[in-house]
Amino acid sequence: RSMATTARKSLTIGLIPADGIGREVIPAAREAILAVQSELPEVKFIDLLAGWETFTRTGVALPLETVQTLRDECDCALFGSVSSPSRKVAGYSSPIVALRKELDLYANIRPVCSVSADPARPPAVDLIVVRENTECLYVKDEKLIQTDNGKEARATRLITERASSRIGKIAFELAKARPRKLLTIIHKSNVLSVTDGLFRESVRAVPRGVNGKYDDVTIEEQLVDSAVYRLFREPQIFDVMVAPNLYGDIISDAAAALVGSLGVIPSINAGDAFVMGEPVHGSAPDIAGKGIANPVASIRSAALMLRHLGYTSAADKIDKAVNDTLAPADVLTADLGGTHSTAQVTDHIMNLIKH
Amino acid sequence: RSMATTARKSLTIGLIPADGIGREVIPAAREAILAVQSELPEVKFIDLLAGWETFTRTGVALPLETVQTLRDECDCALFGSVSSPSRKVAGYSSPIVALRKELDLYANIRPVCSVSADPARPPAVDLIVVRENTECLYVKDEKLIQTDNGKEARATRLITERASSRIGKIAFELAKARPRKLLTIIHKSNVLSVTDGLFRESVRAVPRGVNGKYDDVTIEEQLVDSAVYRLFREPQIFDVMVAPNLYGDIISDAAAALVGSLGVIPSINAGDAFVMGEPVHGSAPDIAGKGIANPVASIRSAALMLRHLGYTSAADKIDKAVNDTLAPADVLTADLGGTHSTAQVTDHIMNLIKH
Ligand SMILES: CC(C)[C@H](C(=O)O)[C@@H](O)C(=O)O
Ligand SMILES: CC(C)[C@H](C(=O)O)[C@@H](O)C(=O)O
Numbered sequence: 240r241s242m243a244t245t246a247r248k249s250l251t252i253g254l255i256p257a258d259g260i261g262r263e264v265i266p267a268a269r270e271a272i273l274a275v276q277s278e279l280p281e282v283k284f285i286d287l288l289a290g291w292e293t294f295t296r297t298g299v300a301l302p303l304e305t306v307q308t309l310r311d312e313c314d315c316a317l318f319g320s321v322s323s324p325s326r327k328v329a330g331y332s333s334p335i336v337a338l339r340k341e342l343d344l345y346a347n348i349r350p351v352c353s354v355s356a357d358p359a360r361p362p363a364v365d366l367i368v369v370r371e372n373t374e375c376l377y378v379k380d381e382k383l384i385q386t387d388n389g390k391e392a393r394a395t396r397l398i399t400e401r402a403s404s405r406i407g408k409i410a411f412e413l414a415k416a417r418p419r420k421l422l423t424i425i426h427k428s429n430v431l432s433v434t435d436g437l438f439r440e441s442v443r444a445v446p447r448g449v450n451g452k453y454d455d456v457t458i459e460e461q462l463v464d465s466a467v468y469r470l471f472r473e474p475q476i477f478d479v480m481v482a483p484n485l486y487g488d489i490i491s492d493a494a495a496a497l498v499g500s501l502g503v504i505p506s507i508n509a510g511d512a513f514v515m516g517e518p519v520h521g522s523a524p525d526i527a528g529k530g531i532a533n534p535v536a537s538i539r540s541a542a543l544m545l546r547h548l549g550y551t552s553a554a555d556k557i558d559k560a561v562n563d564t565l566a567p568a569d570v571l572t573a574d575l576g577g578t579h580s581t582a583q584v585t586d587h588i589m590n591l592i593k594h
Numbered sequence: 595r596s597m598a599t600t601a602r603k604s605l606t607i608g609l610i611p612a613d614g615i616g617r618e619v620i621p622a623a624r625e626a627i628l629a630v631q632s633e634l635p636e637v638k639f640i641d642l643l644a645g646w647e648t649f650t651r652t653g654v655a656l657p658l659e660t661v662q663t664l665r666d667e668c669d670c671a672l673f674g675s676v677s678s679p680s681r682k683v684a685g686y687s688s689p690i691v692a693l694r695k696e697l698d699l700y701a702n703i704r705p706v707c708s709v710s711a712d713p714a715r716p717p718a719v720d721l722i723v724v725r726e727n728t729e730c731l732y733v734k735d736e737k738l739i740q741t742d743n744g745k746e747a748r749a750t751r752l753i754t755e756r757a758s759s760r761i762g763k764i765a766f767e768l769a770k771a772r773p774r775k776l777l778t779i780i781h782k783s784n785v786l787s788v789t790d791g792l793f794r795e796s797v798r799a800v801p802r803g804v805n806g807k808y809d810d811v812t813i814e815e816q817l818v819d820s821a822v823y824r825l826f827r828e829p830q831i832f833d834v835m836v837a838p839n840l841y842g843d844i845i846s847d848a849a850a851a852l853v854g855s856l857g858v859i860p861s862i863n864a865g866d867a868f869v870m871g872e873p874v875h876g877s878a879p880d881i882a883g884k885g886i887a888n889p890v891a892s893i894r895s896a897a898l899m900l901r902h903l904g905y906t907s908a909a910d911k912i913d914k915a916v917n918d919t920l921a922p923a924d925v926l927t928a929d930l931g932g933t934h935s936t937a938q939v940t941d942h943i944m945n946l947i948k949h
Pocket of ligand 1: 321333335336488519784785819
């Protein structure tokens with residue numbers, strides 16, 4: 240699945256820090272990529288706008304120029320995080336949800352893995368959430384009507400065979416490449432027998448007609464409520480989890496809680512033609528601007544993006560430096576119980592990459 | 595909100611064990627009610643059918659007679675748990691979802707509270723999930739169409755001002771009666787600005803026009819993904835959580851994981867005219883028939899139902915006996931790490947009630 244690297248003479252990366260701590264951590268991811276330049280073709284960065292702050296200044300949350308530049312000039316991108324208003328604001332719509340759709344980044348891949356100080360002990364949590372990224376309630380087809388009994392709102396939840404199959408394929412590929420080769424389908428078909436029924440049937444249909452390719456992958460299922468419960472109680476039962484959009488959103492946050500902090504969880508939004516790294520954490524308005532945000536999620540997102548593009552050795556170098564920082568637990572930001580700043584943790588990781 | 599008890603000369607309770615371990619734990623709840631008979635008017639039980647097993651025998655998951663008997667002859671009911679087929683079966687639909695709607699049991703109230711032998715052991719969890727019980731994706735308005743690109747399924751998510759207001763009122767009442775008086779509204783209005791926007795606005799509007807009645811209640815909000823994350827990390831920040839149907843389903847399972855086992859979490863499905871106790875756990879096909887299911891969730895559901903009906907001393911007696919069983923942790927079922935059977939734990943609790 241990784242995109243061919245041989246033909247690429249340069250690697251142009253769009254940087255969209257957007258709001259809040261996104262602006263503090265995307266520069267750290269940029270530094271990490273520069274630190275492994277020797278493993279990459281010539282690297283170029285293009286700074287791009289999006290987000291709530293952009294909206295308040297320009298009236299547009301996702302400028303057309305950002306989308307066009309990503310499409311026409313970039314090989315990949317890194318996205319920070321957006322602050323969304325809690326009330327509906329006319330004309331505003333989440334730019335990250337829009338970007339995923341515009342660029343057809345249909346797979347949101349979120350590995351959650353604990354780092355242990357004792358390398359002999361296997362990680363307590365080692366799973367990947369594979370989240371469908373374009374439909375479910377995220378199609379944002381909502382209507383409000385006024386009745387004699389007050390207001391009534393309706394939203395459409397869309398699940399298609401096509402989108403469920405293609406995310407299923409990604410999930411089978413990832414499961415097949417891992418030691419345990421276990422795929423758990425997350426749904427709620429005891430209530431949503433039609434939509435979630437279609438999701439589960441479409442994923443289950445993936446191995447048919449590919450000549451035994453996935454015969455070694457074990458398929459299991461969990462209802463979403465039960466999956467969250469079991470994630471907390473026995474996370475080791477999960478390997479690769481594939482889920483419709485909203486369940487995937489919730490499950491990846493649940494899994495993140497198991498490994499210490501959302502501040503260490505990376506993701507990529509991947510399509511057939513483009514990939515965008517994105518830390519799973521939000522814009523964290525409470526700590527924004529203080530220089531204490533954890534840069535690890537963004538740095539790992541850069542590595543995950545490079546790995547997806549086929550730059551394995553570059554990704555390995557970054558991941559090793561991150562793990563060698565987290566395991567001894569000497570240089571950590573506040574979310575992990577440390578006292579170090581974003582800059583100090585970033586410098587520490589960069590030094591480990593370089594030496 | 596509790597229903598007046600003075601006029602009641604007898605208390606008729608419908609018993610619907612349904613499937614799986616429901617059949618093993620509802621009898622324990624029945625015993626608990628009999629053990630506190632002296633605090634109640636004359637108690638009568640009526641056994642009623644529903645569930646997957648009923649469906650396979652009769653072709654109907656929720657017989658009309660069950661609904662009519664509940665409406666015409668019962669003051670309240672206890673429901674066990676249903677096994678649902680994972681594939682869509684023509685004519686089958688979850689009887690619990692149908693019952694909640696038929697009897698307009700719009701509030702699903704799920705208290706989650708940890709009991710520990712060592713009171714110093716954190717984190718102490720003490721919260722109530724107040725789940726809207728009649729709409730959201732549970733309206734089950736789903737359609738499947740065949741397109742040139744394969745199958746497409748759509749489900750409707752319904753949120754009304756009326757249902758959101760009335761669940762909001764229940765939540766404010768519960769919050770006001772608790773020491774911390776904190777109400778957290780759970781939603782995802784950064785994506786679902788119309789439907790979840792209406793939910794949050796309707797809950798926030800509850801205190802308006804009731805003359806300062808809820809002035810002492812603090813209102814907070816959490817996005818559902820973040821709520822699950824924070825539930826795991828810092829459960830003590832929550833007191834009363836109010837949520838649309840599906841988020842409430844997921845959040846109550848997440849909270850249950852924090853206190854040891856789903857096997858101890860009770861709930862009531864409450865409307866203005868009827869109340870039905872229900873353990874939060876499912877039918878647990880893996881352990882059904884073995885006599886090892888935890889009866890605590892059902893026994894506590896009976897207490898919660900009696901409390902809701904105004905029988906406080908009866909409820910207190912049951913709850914005390916349960917807590918005095920859980921705290922020393924000598925007589926426990928397997929889900930809590932014990933070796934005792936359903937019957938042994940039930941007997942132990944009954945003895946504590948009687949002495
Ligand atoms: C910011 C929000 C729209 C987004 C989502 O729900 O997808 C976020 O929670 C995430 O997980 O990436
Ligand atoms: C059995 C199922 C339909 C039900 C629900 O989703 O409401 C259960 O999970 C619950 O929490 O009561």
